[in-house]
Amino acid sequence: MPKHKIGIVGATGYTGSELVRLLIDHPDVSIEIITSESKAGQSFASINPHFKGRVDMKLEPLKNLEDHDLDLVFLALPHGVSMDFVREWNPDDFRVIDLSGDFRLGSAEEYTQWYKKEHVAPELINEAVFGLPELFRDRIRNAQLVANPGCYPTSAILALAPLIKDGIIEPGQIMIDSKSGVSGAGAKAKQQTHFPEVFGNFSAYGLLNHRHTPEIQYNLEQYSTKPTEVLFTPHLIPIDRGILTTTYSTPAREIDKNYLGEWYYSFYEKEYFIRVVDHPPNLKHVRGSNYCDIHVTYDERTNKVVTVSTIDNLVKGAAGQAVQNMNLMFGFIERTGLEISPLSP
Amino acid sequence: MPKHKIGIVGATGYTGSELVRLLIDHPDVSIEIITSESKAGQSFASINPHFKGRVDMKLEPLKNLEDHDLDLVFLALPHGVSMDFVREWNPDDFRVIDLSGDFRLGSAEEYTQWYKKEHVAPELINEAVFGLPELFRDRIRNAQLVANPGCYPTSAILALAPLIKDGIIEPGQIMIDSKSGVSGAGAKAKQQTHFPEVFGNFSAYGLLNHRHTPEIQYNLEQYSTKPTEVLFTPHLIPIDRGILTTTYSTPAREIDKNYLGEWYYSFYEKEYFIRVVDHPPNLKHVRGSNYCDIHVTYDERTNKVVTVSTIDNLVKGAAGQAVQNMNLMFGFIERTGLEISPLSP
Amino acid sequence: MPKHKIGIVGATGYTGSELVRLLIDHPDVSIEIITSESKAGQSFASINPHFKGRVDMKLEPLKNLEDHDLDLVFLALPHGVSMDFVREWNPDDFRVIDLSGDFRLGSAEEYTQWYKKEHVAPELINEAVFGLPELFRDRIRNAQLVANPGCYPTSAILALAPLIKDGIIEPGQIMIDSKSGVSGAGAKAKQQTHFPEVFGNFSAYGLLNHRHTPEIQYNLEQYSTKPTEVLFTPHLIPIDRGILTTTYSTPAREIDKNYLGEWYYSFYEKEYFIRVVDHPPNLKHVRGSNYCDIHVTYDERTNKVVTVSTIDNLVKGAAGQAVQNMNLMFGFIERTGLEISPLSP
Amino acid sequence: MPKHKIGIVGATGYTGSELVRLLIDHPDVSIEIITSESKAGQSFASINPHFKGRVDMKLEPLKNLEDHDLDLVFLALPHGVSMDFVREWNPDDFRVIDLSGDFRLGSAEEYTQWYKKEHVAPELINEAVFGLPELFRDRIRNAQLVANPGCYPTSAILALAPLIKDGIIEPGQIMIDSKSGVSGAGAKAKQQTHFPEVFGNFSAYGLLNHRHTPEIQYNLEQYSTKPTEVLFTPHLIPIDRGILTTTYSTPAREIDKNYLGEWYYSFYEKEYFIRVVDHPPNLKHVRGSNYCDIHVTYDERTNKVVTVSTIDNLVKGAAGQAVQNMNLMFGFIERTGLEISPLSP
Structure with a gap:
């Protein structure tokens, strides 16, 4: 089976680098592009030196997304920035898992009340599925837009x-x-x-x-x-x-x-x-x-x-759960790439 | 005014060494004896090396208490051991501040229920005053036995x-x-x-x-x-x-x-x-x-x-509050020896 | 290819549990037995609760080793105890990687000088190969007994x-x-x-x-x-x-x-x-x-x-290096099972 | 004896707040002014909340220094900023203990070589006494300008x-x-x-x-x-x-x-x-x-x-040593205000 093609948007935060940690070991997907506006052109490993020798990709500007025939994009962007991306997004292009808080609430009003800003894509709030697989597994499978839960x-x-x-x-x-x-x-x-x-x-x-x-x-x-x-x-x-x-x-x-x-x-x-x-x-x-x-x-x-x-x-509270959601969306075995032993002591 | 004479019973735990830290800087009391059954004969500073140069006392066995004409004794003993001491204690000898949990509850029955052992001095439970100065200041002043609160x-x-x-x-x-x-x-x-x-x-x-x-x-x-x-x-x-x-x-x-x-x-x-x-x-x-x-x-x-x-x-939750209680019992200004700036960062 | 059969002797310390962490994800070996004298009969995950759901094995007494047709045994024992095991060991049975310090020095005399005890298997000291693959790779491949380096x-x-x-x-x-x-x-x-x-x-x-x-x-x-x-x-x-x-x-x-x-x-x-x-x-x-x-x-x-x-x-300084040595001894690709991203932050 | 009057210039860093911790308990000096250009007008305790209830002073702009008849000023300023102050300073006004690195080296050339900037008060470099009392006690006593050692x-x-x-x-x-x-x-x-x-x-x-x-x-x-x-x-x-x-x-x-x-x-x-x-x-x-x-x-x-x-x-490596130097300069007993027990555990 050819690997599914993945993009990661905004990979310089902790959530982004944790997504990379999990996805490079995932047997059924390949990371095609990692974007960062502020660090475009630099190597991912220069920003995250613990990946030296493991990840040999350059950070690219967001606009390069369209050069890849992606199946799914993870948004590791700050709250308020994700919804700008989603508003412009064409669901026919790729599916989206958004790790910000922009699509996790019930309505644009509630969003404004707690996040103190207007929601720019209110019509998509009810499209988004809350990505907690243990509770909403069936809806996640078919979702085009998953709102990955907060930690x-x-x-x-x-x-x-x-x-x-x-x-x-x-x-x-x-x-x-x-x-x-x-x-x-x-x-x-x-x-x-x-x-x-x-x-x-x-x-x-x-x-x-x-x-x-x-x-x-x-x-x-x-x-x-x-x-x-x-x-x-x-x-x-x-x-x-x-x-x-x-x-x-x-x-x-x-x-x-x-x-x-x-x-x-x-x-x-x-x-x-x-x-x-x-x-x-x-x-x-x-x-x-x-x-x-x-x-x-x-x-x-x-x-x-x-x-x-x-x-x-950063795992079940962010990147790990996002991968779990991706597995569901792609019809993979749900724990693929996530059978990781805890690090203790 | 001659300094009031203090004994510390059981000074090898954290509460004991914290009492020493506070009392050696107290202007109106002097530590006459520090006891430890297990370490008797050794110097206090050999057990607590951070006191090297500041405290030059040897640990003594409990029985030496009677060699000193003490005004007050702090009990820094484990739960269950304190009450053995208090049972034998003659209130005419010196006042007692007990830092264990032995005299903090309302009755011997309650003690047995939560501490899973019989109380050996049940008649003293109601004599003891709970040493939280902000709430029970007046009773503390005249107490012979203060049960210093838990942290x-x-x-x-x-x-x-x-x-x-x-x-x-x-x-x-x-x-x-x-x-x-x-x-x-x-x-x-x-x-x-x-x-x-x-x-x-x-x-x-x-x-x-x-x-x-x-x-x-x-x-x-x-x-x-x-x-x-x-x-x-x-x-x-x-x-x-x-x-x-x-x-x-x-x-x-x-x-x-x-x-x-x-x-x-x-x-x-x-x-x-x-x-x-x-x-x-x-x-x-x-x-x-x-x-x-x-x-x-x-x-x-x-x-x-x-x-x-x-x-x-270890301070307001133990030794510091004990000194605050002592100050009340001796009629000192309540904050004497306790005006210590927090250590931050 | 059938998996190679592995035993871990003494798996209740940190080195032992780290070996388990690495070996359960290794594609070409299977852990057949984990021993502990003091905890025999208990489940491995009850001693190391972070493995709950990942490892479902009971700890066995050392004597059970002989019930398994093992290819290689890791000794995760204290210094001084490993050499007792090695002295009794028959190299025809299985190969050994010893994670203690017992076979890392040049002679029994040097051992006695620094470890303050007699060496019980001096004739095997020169048989043992120091398991630092980057320097002694060729010798490790054919070794029967590898002394895994200290951290x-x-x-x-x-x-x-x-x-x-x-x-x-x-x-x-x-x-x-x-x-x-x-x-x-x-x-x-x-x-x-x-x-x-x-x-x-x-x-x-x-x-x-x-x-x-x-x-x-x-x-x-x-x-x-x-x-x-x-x-x-x-x-x-x-x-x-x-x-x-x-x-x-x-x-x-x-x-x-x-x-x-x-x-x-x-x-x-x-x-x-x-x-x-x-x-x-x-x-x-x-x-x-x-x-x-x-x-x-x-x-x-x-x-x-x-x-x-x-x-x-615990990895390159102990269990990881031991697995790297095992890979060499079995003729596997040296990094098999060890391509693990560092956990940061 | 009237208390000696002290100023602290630049008290929003760790060195500055540590100076305050030590000096408010010093029996023979009084802090007359604490300056901060960026936070002038705010209370010292609002910047350093652990001092709430202990220090009730407002931060003042540097120019207010002249309103006080100070005996000594501590400079808790960054490297490069201290020397600007010292260049303008009139030694008849007050003595100075500089906690920056500006006057600790042997020459302006050496300063430029290691600090990568010109020294603005080279003629004062040799005037400054390196404030390590255990080695240079006699020179410190009479110094007008003490370069407090680095940590x-x-x-x-x-x-x-x-x-x-x-x-x-x-x-x-x-x-x-x-x-x-x-x-x-x-x-x-x-x-x-x-x-x-x-x-x-x-x-x-x-x-x-x-x-x-x-x-x-x-x-x-x-x-x-x-x-x-x-x-x-x-x-x-x-x-x-x-x-x-x-x-x-x-x-x-x-x-x-x-x-x-x-x-x-x-x-x-x-x-x-x-x-x-x-x-x-x-x-x-x-x-x-x-x-x-x-x-x-x-x-x-x-x-x-x-x-x-x-x-x-922050103590012997900065503020404590500075107070020790001050004690020498004022002819106080050298350990005045510094007999503090270490905080352990």
């Missing part, structure tokens, strides 16, 4: 879906306390991510108004069909990669701890990338891999359900 | 007290999500705290049954007189020191964000060590100091109150 | 070999200043590797007498045939994995900077895993991979050659 | 001085391998110090041409009067603060290990801030303090002297 939403939605699905919890009283490594803030240096400031530190940020809040809420709702309300609080862990999310919710009916554990096992039984675990998971046990580890428990004393879930934010 | 409870109770005090929140639905540096697990090497396991990692532990749960609950109740119920989840941050605690609770009446901020400012207006801050605090901004930074906010959308608070677990 | 020696010898080979430097005045992540100290918790002690710290250790000193010296000598003398100083970096080695040496003849760079490029031109780089390398750019990055420069002012080299101590 | 030079010169002084080593063959925490690179965010790039990383930089090379060389020479030549290689440790320096040198005459240790003890016997230690020192054992820990040993086998020394780069 926090991936960790939170996968942890909560079994509770939401079966009406186990009250959907209007969910508290989500997330903790992320610093690569989630992007590859560009900022004062808040200057090494001496973050080292030995820990902090919360984006209280009440983080953009992943409506993403979690809207997509849980899509899954459950019931109105859902979540309070989401992200924190910064002084490490490079990984997200751990703790959720608190209230049962809508009588449950017990054993039932919950069994329900999670059966819910995710056939999912290769979801590992339901008996003990609270370690972030490092998913590092570099596409796994999502989930632990669930129930506290009788306070009548609360607690979940703890972990992902690598 | 997590300090960060949680100080953050929640203004909400509890005024009946602002429902006391039965409080979620506490805490994150601690590894020094909270003690100075003794364990497999879970082996460097390569913790580095780059993050995890939750002690779900549902951590011993600080009843400590937070009981002492909030003491303060509010209403039945209180908390769900407490601790996590391990891969850093050496510091605790950040995020709490979620539900208003019992109509409130607004401005009111909450003002209420916190006025509540803690006269407290030297409490800094109410407008933005979510950074853990590193309290490192090495006795400060507790607290931020409060209210989410109209979900009708929840969120607080974020930070302390250095 | 520090790998980083130092690869950096110095081009200088030694051509008589470029004085072989008797070499200073080696190495820095290693903490996984090099093994998987077992010790007081010196307790997280709060290492975090934010940095220190030198093993001054003058580290066991890797004679290993570097003896094997450089093997390569150059001239008497070699090195002073080796290891330091502990507060990270999990990686070694960076800086060496200082004095030219034996007139050289210039350009010549040196070109010499290194040509020397390692055909080596897949050696990347000669123009700038001092970043440790993180080899993380998780089998690469060794090397930079060389010459200081006219002081007439010194300086090299800086980096490896992942 | 690396402090750690290297203090380690080598006893060897140089007594002609113990060849002064022309000294190798200095230093490792520094990231605060040494300043408070301003740069791509190379972006957290995800540095975390888990380690690297060398500034090979052969780091500006601290001539500073070490020139000032060792001042001390020994013999021509000195050093090769200096700095590395970046992924921590916030601290420098560890390892040096290698060759004896100029016959020595033994015991002699060396004793010589160091006697050399630094009266120095409060120098701790000669029997084992290689831990960086963390000086964190936050003005100590310099030094270990020396001699390797008979290779005939080399090895030293390992540690300092906190």
Whole structure:
């Protein structure tokens, strides 16, 4: 079978370089072009020196995309820039997986409310499929445009879906306390991510108004069909990669701890990338891999359900999930190119 | 004024060495004896080499305590060992500040339930005063036995007290999500705290049954007189020191964000060590100091109150608070010896 | 082609689990047995939870080795224990790659001097081939017993070999200043590797007498045939994995900077895993991979050659190099199973 | 005694904020003014939030200096900017301690060679006294202009001085391998110090041409009067603060290990801030303090002297040493305000 042809748009951020890491080892696709407006002409490995000897491609300007007969393009662009690309895009040319937040919400209004800017391609918002394979696999297969989920939403939605699905919890009283490594803030240096400031530190940020809040809420709702309300609080862990999310919710009916554990096992039984675990998971046990580890428990004393879930934010939270979506869209075996052992210690 | 004479029992752990750090700079007390059964005869600085040139004392066996005419003894002993000491103690000899968990709960039954052992001095449980000066200052002044608060409870109770005090929140639905540096697990090497396991990692532990749960609950109740119920989840941050605690609770009446901020400012207006801050605090901004930074906010959308608070677990969460209690007990100015700038970066 | 059958002896340390990580993805071998005396009967994934879903094998006692018709056994045992195994070993049964230090030196006397114990299989010391493929490839192909190099020696010898080979430097005045992540100290918790002690710290250790000193010296000598003398100083970096080695040496003849760079490029031109780089390398750019990055420069002012080299101590410094040796011994393409991108950031 | 009046020029970097940390606790001086051109008008604590509640001063423009009758001014300015200030300065107004590199070398030519710019106040270069109290105490007492040593030079010169002084080593063959925490690179965010790039990383930089090379060389020479030549290689440790320096040198005459240790003890016997230690020192054992820990040993086998020394780069390597110099200049007891315990763990 000839390999499917792939383009990566905007490959100088962490998401872009992680896509390259995964795709160069993928047996059924070939990367035809990697674009970067600001670094066009430079070699990819000069920007990402760890790829020296592994990737021998030059970065090209965006306009070169049309020189290739591509099957699919990954957009590793900032929020707000992706939608400009998508607006101009002709779906007959190639399919698109967008790793930004531009097509993950329910409406242009909601987008404007949380992202503080007008959406330029509102008619495509409902075309886009939210690319969480474990929940929306069938829709992804046939999608022309996939909105690849955010890192926090991936960790939170996968942890909560079994509770939401079966009406186990009250959907209007969910508290989500997330903790992320610093690569989630992007590859560009900022004062808040200057090494001496973050080292030995820990902090919360984006209280009440983080953009992943409506993403979690809207997509849980899509899954459950019931109105859902979540309070989401992200924190910064002084490490490079990984997200751990703790959720608190209230049962809508009588449950017990054993039932919950069994329900999670059966819910995710056939999912290769979801590992339901008996003990609270370690972030490092998913590092570099596409796994999502989930632990669930129930506290009788306070009548609360607690979940703890972990992902690598750059893999299952970004590039890995994007490849998983691509596999579905191309009809490949879903885990092709993603059977990667976590790097621990 | 002659200096008050102090003994430190069990000074080879982190709490013990931190007490020494603070007390050697205290103008009004002198350390007369530092005990360690296992290391008796060795110099304190050989066990804690960073004190070379600053502390020139030998560790002595416990029985030598009686050779000194002490005014106060700090117990930096493990849980379960402290109560053995206290049972034998004659309150006419010296006052005691116990840094273990042995005298922080409401009853011997509760102790047995959470600590899985019998209490050997149950009659002293109600004698002991919970040493959180900002809430129980008057009782501490006259106490013979102070139960110095745990690190997590300090960060949680100080953050929640203004909400509890005024009946602002429902006391039965409080979620506490805490994150601690590894020094909270003690100075003794364990497999879970082996460097390569913790580095780059993050995890939750002690779900549902951590011993600080009843400590937070009981002492909030003491303060509010209403039945209180908390769900407490601790996590391990891969850093050496510091605790950040995020709490979620539900208003019992109509409130607004401005009111909450003002209420916190006025509540803690006269407290030297409490800094109410407008933005979510950074853990590193309290490192090495006795400060507790607290931020409060209210989410109209979900009708929840969120607080974020930070302390250095070895200072305000242990040794620093113990010295603050000592200052009260001796009638000193409360912040004597504790006006230490945080070490940042 | 049927897969070659592999055994791993002692797979509960970091080296053992890293061997598993690499070998389960190797297309031409199958792991038949993983042994552990202390954990026999437990599942490998219960000891190494990050392998849950990827490895479904039980740990077996050593004696079960004979139940399998193995082609090759990796010994991931502590120093001093490996030689007991090798003494009893029948070379007709299977070939051996020993990852301990037991067969890396030149003689039993030297072993005793640096390891402070008698060697129990002195007659096999000269049988063993030092498994550094870039220097001793031909001997490795036919070896029955390969002594897999230590982590520090790998980083130092690869950096110095081009200088030694051509008589470029004085072989008797070499200073080696190495820095290693903490996984090099093994998987077992010790007081010196307790997280709060290492975090934010940095220190030198093993001054003058580290066991890797004679290993570097003896094997450089093997390569150059001239008497070699090195002073080796290891330091502990507060990270999990990686070694960076800086060496200082004095030219034996007139050289210039350009010549040196070109010499290194040509020397390692055909080596897949050696990347000669123009700038001092970043440790993180080899993380998780089998690469060794090397930079060389010459200081006219002081007439010194300086090299800086980096490896992942658990990969090129242990398990990866062992697999590279195995590939040679089996006649596979040398990089089979080892084309792994470094994990960065 | 009225307090001496101090000004701090340029207090928004790490050196400036560390000066404030030390000076606000100093019993005999008062900070009259802190300047910042870019942040003038803002409160110092808004820029450095960890000082909230401890420092209640506004940042002022430089021109306000003249409104205060100052005794001494600390210049915490970048290299190249300090000399502009000094050129305009009238020594009758106040004494100056310059924490930049502008007055640390021997001549304007040498400055131009290493700093790649013209010196604007060459006539003052020889007026300036190199502020390393342990070596140049007498000159410092009477200096009008003190060039406060760089962080690396402090750690290297203090380690080598006893060897140089007594002609113990060849002064022309000294190798200095230093490792520094990231605060040494300043408070301003740069791509190379972006957290995800540095975390888990380690690297060398500034090979052969780091500006601290001539500073070490020139000032060792001042001390020994013999021509000195050093090769200096700095590395970046992924921590916030601290420098560890390892040096290698060759004896100029016959020595033994015991002699060396004793010589160091006697050399630094009266120095409060120098701790000669029997084992290689831990960086963390000086964190936050003005100590310099030094270990020396001699390797008979290779005939080399090895030293390992540690300092906190922001304290003994910058602000602490500056305060020590100030104490000398004012005739205070030298350690006033600097008796600070290291913060460990």
